[in-house]
Amino acid sequence: MPLIVEKYGGTSVGTTERIHAVADRVTRAHQAGEDLVVVVSAMAGETNRLLDLARAIDPKADAREIDVLVSTGEQVTIALLTMALHNRQIEARSYTGGQVRILTDNVHGKARILDIDADSVRADIAQRNVVVIAGFQGVDESGNITTLGRGGSDTTAVAMAAALQADECRIYTDVDGVYTADPAIVPEARRLDHITVEEMLELSSLGAKVLQTRSVEFAGKYKVPLRVVSSFEDGPGTLITHEVKDMEQPLIAGIAYNRNEAKLTIRGIPDQPGVASKIFGRISQAHLNVDMIIQNVAQDDTTDLTFTVNRSEYADARKILDSVAVDLGAREVAGDDQLAKISVVGVGMRSHAGIATTMFEAMATEGINIELISTSEIKISIGVADRYVELAVRALHKAFGLEVNTTEESLDSAIAVQAAQTDR
Numbered sequence: 001m002p003l004i005v006e007k008y009g010g011t012s013v014g015t016t017e018r019i020h021a022v023a024d025r026v027t028r029a030h031q032a033g034e035d036l037v038v039v040v041s042a043m044a045g046e047t048n049r050l051l052d053l054a055r056a057i058d059p060k061a062d063a064r065e066i067d068v069l070v071s072t073g074e075q076v077t078i079a080l081l082t083m084a085l086h087n088r089q090i091e092a093r094s095y096t097g098g099q100v101r102i103l104t105d106n107v108h109g110k111a112r113i114l115d116i117d118a119d120s121v122r123a124d125i126a127q128r129n130v131v132v133i134a135g136f137q138g139v140d141e142s143g144n145i146t147t148l149g150r151g152g153s154d155t156t157a158v159a160m161a162a163a164l165q166a167d168e169c170r171i172y173t174d175v176d177g178v179y180t181a182d183p184a185i186v187p188e189a190r191r192l193d194h195i196t197v198e199e200m201l202e203l204s205s206l207g208a209k210v211l212q213t214r215s216v217e218f219a220g221k222y223k224v225p226l227r228v229v230s231s232f233e234d235g236p237g238t239l240i241t242h243e244v245k246d247m248e249q250p251l252i253a254g255i256a257y258n259r260n261e262a263k264l265t266i267r268g269i270p271d272q273p274g275v276a277s278k279i280f281g282r283i284s285q286a287h288l289n290v291d292m293i294i295q296n297v298a299q300d301d302t303t304d305l306t307f308t309v310n311r312s313e314y315a316d317a318r319k320i321l322d323s324v325a326v327d328l329g330a331r332e333v334a335g336d337d338q339l340a341k342i343s344v345v346g347v348g349m350r351s352h353a354g355i356a357t358t359m360f361e362a363m364a365t366e367g368i369n370i371e372l373i374s375t376s377e378i379k380i381s382i383g384v385a386d387r388y389v390e391l392a393v394r395a396l397h398k399a400f401g402l403e404v405n406t407t408e409e410s411l412d413s414a415i416a417v418q419a420a421q422t423d424r
């Protein structure tokens with residue numbers, strides 16, 4: 001019998017009616033002969049509600065206690081769904097992450113899964129029981145409850161599928177697959193039938209929250225057959241594929257955006273060896289992640305340097321930079337915490353020129369200033385003012401002709417049209 005791991009996100013279990021609907025879906029699959037492990041998120045809004053409670057008590061609340069608190073959201077859902085299954089005469093058992101023994105490291109709030117003891121789950125499945133598991137949580141070696149970071153239930157599901165060598169992991173959510181851009185801001189976005197794991201990894205890490213980045217990493221590492229589908233309607237969804245891309249596939253998979261960016265600039269730094277190392281050494285000592293970096297060509301023996309950090313780390317980074325500026329004798333520090341990053345992703349870029357140009361021209365046509373640029377083999381990212389996100393993503397979606405299925409040929413013509421428009 002096929003073993004399927006299903007995961008239902010917050011909206012999909014957001015009300016008792018929705019939980020009944022999930023129980024109906026699980027019942028049908030079980031009766032059709034599938035063995036099922038079902039991973040669930042907290043009901044929609046619950047994790048945020050719990051985090052707000054913690055902040056109201058203490059904005060600097062201890063990370064261990066925050067995990068004790070936020071892990072309760074998923075515990076509510078496993079019990080309710082299991083009751084709904086019992087109500088349909090399905091044998092089902094619920095487990096918290098700790099009860100399964102999803103062993104993680106002890107980094108509260110963003111713990112990584114180290115090992116899964118799937119024996120009791122296997123024993124249940126052997127008895128044709130449906131196993132219902134709380135997403136987003138685990139335990140460390142000392143038995144402390146940990147959580148896996150926002151969106152972490154995706155990772156629980158894919159990791160369970162890997163541990164059980166499931167035939168498929170299905171992520172049920174409020175959209176019917178992975179789209180060429182977030183359908184919430186681009187109405188013309190198109191569902192992809194399939195996407196390579198490599199592209200999905202980039203889209204997720206660059207902001208597409210439909211799958212948590214870690215879940216895609218797991219899928220890639222353990223070759224988990226992974227599919228994103230809607231919990232609201234039946235359909236093929238999007239399959240995350242592990243094959244190498246063939247020539248028929250589109251050059252660009254999609255566009256992602258991340259609004260949680262901030263930029264810092266240090267001006268008038270003496271242009272001499274060791275300066276960058278001093279600045280970024282201090283930043284990394286404070287465990288702050290730097291993303292895009294630009295250094296200007298020196299003028300009058302001084303130079304300017306701009307880089308981006310996560311918006312939540314902006315204040316800390318600014319403090320460090322202010323003090324480094326004094327040490328280095330730099331002229332001034334400036335910053336802006338209303339930055340967003342927009343990225344175009346596609347494996348096909350490897351062998352195709354002109355993509356960056358199309359991207360920059362589309363921004364020029366809309367009058368959007370590009371503040372930073374960074375590229376890799378399969379993506380190009382730009383930093384723009386946060387207020388332009390919707391406009392920029394829609395303009396890029398159009399410029400690359402993503403509303404229709406792009407082959408190499410149609411992309412070439414999209415690039416040509418764009419170039420012709422800019423020439424005019």
Ligand code: ADP
Nearest residue numbers: 009010011173174178179181182184208209210
């Ligand atoms: P869940 O609660 O089921 O985990 P999430 O809210 O975490 O759902 O993820 C689904 C959401 O991801 C969608 O509602 C959509 O707005 C957003 N999203 C962002 N980028 C994409 C994309 N490229 N394709 C599909 N959905 C996307």
Ligand code: ASP
Nearest residue numbers: 041047136150151152153
């Ligand atoms: N409930 C958690 C969150 O809101 C985990 C998840 O839904 O995947 O981030």
Ligand code: MG
Nearest residue numbers: 009151209210
């Ligand atoms: Mg999610």
